[in-house]
Structure formats: C-alpha cells, structure tokens
Amino acid sequence: MDRATLERRFLKTTKQFAKYVGIWPDQNKIVKVLLWAMVDISMVTSTIVQTARIIHIGTLEVVIEQSSLIGATILMIVKHSNYILNATKLESLLNDMSDDWSTNRLKEEFEIMTTYATRGNFLVKIYAASSCISVAYFLQLPWSPRLIHMLRHQNTSPPFIYSIPGYYFVEDDREYFYYIQLHVALCLFVVLVVFISCDTFYILFVQHGCGLLTVAGYRFKNGVKKNSSITKYTETKGKEIHESIWHSIQGHQRAITSVLLRDCISCHPN
Template sequence: MKHKRDYYYDINRRFLSIIGQWPYQKPKARLFFLAFTLMFLFNSLVTQIAYMFLCKDMECIFQTLPTYFLIFNTVVKVLTYRLKSRTIKDLTDHLFADWDVLETRKEECEILEKYAEKGRRYVLIYSTYLYVTAISFASTSLWPRIMDAIFPLNTSRPIMLIWQAYYFVDEEKYYNYIFCDTLIILMICLAALIAHDTMFFIYIEHVCGLFAVIGFRFTHLIYKRDIAKKRQIEYPNDLYYEHIVFSIHAHRKALRFAKLIQNVFSKSFAIQLIINTITISVSLLQVSHLHLNDLAEMIRYFIYIIAQLFHLFCFSFQGQKLINHSLETRDKIYNSAWYEMPVRDQKLLLLVMRKSIEASTITACKIYVFSFQNFTMVLQSAMSYFMMLASFSE
C-alpha cells in the first residue's frame, strides 16, 4: 500500500521539498530551502518596487502591478504553509492513515485510488500548463533580440525584460544576467505556486474520495457481494448497528478533514482572491491601452490574463466538487434500502442525513464560497473594476 501512496503523491512531495514545505522534511533542510525561496522572491519585490519609484505616471505603475502581485501572491502561498505547518502535517497524517485503514477493504480502497489518480492527473495538467505558460510569457521578452538578429535596424530595438524591474545597473550591458535572474525567480515562483495549489487539489480529491467511500457503504449497507451473483440478505440487528456506527464515524472524520482544509486555506484564499481580481482588472486595462504594433506586449498580457482565469477556475472547480460530494451522501442514504433496517438503525441514519444537508465548502474568510456560480461573480467584479480604472485613466 505504501508504494501506491508514494506514487500518487510523489510530485507534490518534490515540489513541496523544493520550497521547504514538505511536512516530513528534516527541519534544517526545510529552513534552508524556505530561506532560499523567500530570498529570491523578496529580491524580485525589491526590484519591482524600485521600478515603481522611477515611474512618472499611473500607466507606468500599472505595467508593474500584475507581475508584482504575482510575486506577492506567491509569498502569501509560501507563508501559508509555513504558518500552518502543524495543521498541514495533521492533514497529511490523516491522509496517509486513511490508506492504511482501507487496506483490507478492496472495493473501498479502489474508490480512494480512483480519486488519488484523479488528483495526480490534475497535478500533472496544472503544473504542465503553468510551465508552458511561463515559458511562453518569458520567451516574448526575447522578441526584440530575435528581431535584431533576423531583421537588423540601424539601432538596436529597446530591450524587454520578463517583467518590469530596476536592478540599479545598466540593463543593456547586463541584460543576460538580469534575464537569468528573473528566469530563476520565475521558476522558483512556479514551484511555489504548484506546490501550494496542487497539494490543495490533493486534499480536496482525498476528502471527496472519503465521501464517495461513505456513500458506497451506505448504498451497500444491507447487500453482500457474492462471486456468482448479488443477492439481498438480512443481517442481524447488532450487525446492522455496527455497520451504521462505523459509517457514521467515517462521515464525521471526512467532515473534520474538510474543516481542517478550510482552516488552513481560508485567510490565504481571501488575500489571493483580492489580488487575483485586481490583477485581472489591471491586466485588462493594460491590454485596452496597447496598440496593434505592441504585439509582443499584447501577447504577454493575454497569456497572463488567461493564466489568472485558469488559476481561479481550478479553485472554483475543486470547491464545487467538494460541495457536490458532501451533498451526495444524503441522496445515497435515501436511495439505499433503509426501509429494510430496524427503526433504531433508521434513526441513526437521520443523523448523517442531517449533517449532509449542509454542504462542506471552501471559503475565503467565510465570505466567498469557491464554486462555479461565484466564479462568474468574480469575473463580473473584475470587469467592473476594469471599467472603473479605465474611466480614471482617461
């Protein structure tokens, strides 16, 4: 069982280890990698703030804000795991313990494996998309150099950095060093983003798997699988009671797991949501002010906007998935053969159904609930802020 568990979570372990946030990493190694990550991130923030002081108008400042918010957002994600390290370890301990509990239950273990495989697939898709987007974004800064080599002019085209920053040196002379520095920061930033976000995906997929296992137990509460056929059997009353109590405890454990996820990410998500909304609005404003001859800049902003929307959609998708799975438990109980049980045991089922009426959610400070419906609301808010900023900039 351990080798399966390692297979499903090996990608997350590597990304979290890079930024010093893997719960089972040695303390000295964690501290070293965390300090290394924060050093580069704060270095980027300093150079971007320095560039803001050189700006003479709001348009110049708006050019810096999107990537500045990206780095700041990454710092928030890294510190979230650091400040909530004890709760993160509890979550991971519970996650690994559930695999050991279900080791002897083949069908339930298969359900958990299916959700773990989905989580691993989401991690691969998410990390691949971010790296492809980042490479595409960074490569646009090489466009002037490429054009100088293919279609040289009397004078060199203006240099373009990966993002707007001031390094206190001659940018033309030290362009290669500056490009390498910003590229390293971008890669570290991506590792931190992927480590934080994909581990959240893994936690959500796991708790959804727990709800699916619980639903399976209630659905098959009075059925026994036979090699040749399925046939309904009547258990003794005490065995009914034992199965129901066991399932109730498992349901409470899943609810506690979902609550732990909420406690870890709630405040962090509130900050990230505000940053994402402002970033999308500012990026749209910059695109509206670009001319057709600024093709490279326009491509950069479109890539960035799409990445922000994809980032927010992934969180909304996971939040909606948790809502759906937590509510499905009551439906599975109702569709089971509960009428075959003794009245005493039917009353126990009401306890679970009562808990299942209220959906488990992931919120931003209990104000914003991550779901598909609220995802569209954020897009509308971003468009509203964009229109307001556009009116001020006229």
C-alpha cells in the first residue's frame, strides 16, 4: 500500500484536522506559522480574559469555575507546542508507518495490520464525532435561551449567557455580546481541532504499534509451528528457520522503536 492510499484509507480525518492547526508534516511553512499564530493568539487571549475574571470578581466559586477552563487551555497549548517541537519525530513516525505498509508481507500479516488500522480509524471517527458534539453543545448555550425568549415574545431583555465566561475589560459586556461570542467560538474551534488532531495521532500510532507487535508474534509462532515436527534439519532448512526467527525479532524491534518514539512525542517536548 502506497502513502497516498494509506492516508486516504486510514489517516484522512487526522490529516484534515492536523492541517487546520499546522502540524501536518508536508504543509507550507508560511501557512504553518500563520496557523500556529492563530492558535497561540486565540488561546493566550482566552487565558487572559479568564484570569481577568478571577481577579475582577475574586470569589471562590469563580476561581473554581475558571481554573478548570484555564487548565484545559494551558494543556492544549502544551499539547500543540509539543507536536510543533517534535515535528521531525512525527514525520519520522509517519514515514515509518508508510514503510511498514509498503513492505511485501504475507496475506495474513497484511490482514492483521488492516484489522488494527481499521480499528484505529473507527476510534478516530468516534473521538472526532463526540468532540464535535461537545463543542456544538457549548456553542448553542448562548443562543438557545435567546431563541426561546424570542419565540415567546416576552417584553423583557433577552438573556446574556456565555459559553466560556470571561472579563473583557468593558463596563457593559452586553454591548459587545456578539463580538465576545465570536471570540469564544474561535477559541472553541481551536481547542476542538487541536485536541482531535493531536489525540487521534496517538490513537493511530498505538493501533499501528499493536499491529506490528501482533505481526511479529505471528511470524515467530508460525515459524516455530511450521518447523516443530522436523526431527532432522538440513543446512538450508536451518537457514530458513534462522531467517524466519530473525525477521520476527526484527519486526518486534521495529514495533518497540515505533512505540517508544510515539511515547516520546506524546509525553515530552523534546
């Protein structure tokens, strides 16, 4: 399977979201920098207005409410920055994955890898769908009460509800309600895309590593089983057995290397 087919069958969703935040390896560098700036600006401004609300109001309830949101924002910044700093390792992992799929294999080995890749693709879609539903829920929070208020033709002012509360350094934030909602929507979109792109990379690499380990186990088990009934080995047969076991060990080492590199990208900034 070539690289284009691999991306189309198993990496399509992750690739699309990764391109939105500039962490897909073959993107234009200028486009990447602009996308990085968009992510950082939106997240930094979100952190500022949330921190400002804590300082402005200062109650324990507000501190607890904003702390979880600020923590999620900081986590997202770290996650995104980690993938940027480890761009070379990410590209290496994708190249290794492509090489693994382009290698000539037995039909059974290919089926094993396809099973794990299909499972990974399914998990990616479930994760992406659930994340989109969650963000859609947050986005509708300010508008549903206003819509209900409008349909009931009430003589009172429409309610002003914010998906992510913050202090925007204005006396009456109701005058800037739509601008604030635009900023909140942008921040939620950025959070959505970053989490989906980064986390689904991890899902795919985990499933690919599991597939490689299973293939290595299949090779070793098949090689031993096929030759277990032989009582006398010729030199040629001995070389075949040795080569079979060597290939299984090599596949296992490659899988271990892939897993270690994946963990390095996911857990460490360098």
